[in-house]
Amino acid sequence: MEDIKGIVAIIAVFGMPVFIVFFVCWFRYLRARMRHAQILAAIEKGITLPEPPGFPKWITSAAIGIAFIVFSPAFILVGLGASDQVNEMRTTILSGTAFPSLAFLSIGIFFLIRGLLLRKHERQNASLK
Numbered sequence: 478m479e480d481i482k483g484i485v486a487i488i489a490v491f492g493m494p495v496f497i498v499f500f501v502c503w504f505r506y507l508r509a510r511m512r513h514a515q516i517l518a519a520i521e522k523g524i525t526l527p528e529p530p531g532f533p534k535w536i537t538s539a540a541i542g543i544a545f546i547v548f549s550p551a552f553i554l555v556g557l558g559a560s561d562q563v564n565e566m567r568t569t570i571l572s573g574t575a576f577p578s579l580a581f582l583s584i585g586i587f588f589l590i591r592g593l594l595l596r597k598h599e600r601q602n603a604s605l606k
Contacts, residue, residue: 545585
């Protein structure tokens with residue numbers, strides 16, 4: 478029974494991020510395919526489509542940063558979830574999950590700072606015009 482728990486835990490830890498990335502990429506693909514069909518239909522009818530509105534780049538970067546910062550404690554919580562282990566094993570699990578947590582946290586801080594700098598840059602460019 479313990480072997481099954483370990484196998485399920487490994488599949489969950491490594492499989493869920495792959496599933497989430499697949500899910501996001503699949504819907505981006507479907508949206509791009511729908512947009513392409515819309516463009517082809519407009520070309521056939523001789524209509525010019527307006528440029529689709531998009532988010533400013535700084536909002537996207539800041540949102541990615543916030544998502545990484547919010548997601549980073551999940552690895553520590555996974556380590557805390559192994560509470561049926563002995564204290565020494567629990568410390569090893571926590572120290573093993575601390576590195577991915579710090580990696581996600583640092584990536585999140587990078588994107589958040591990048592978003593704030595892009596926002597400042599866009600405001601400076603808007604004031605010059």
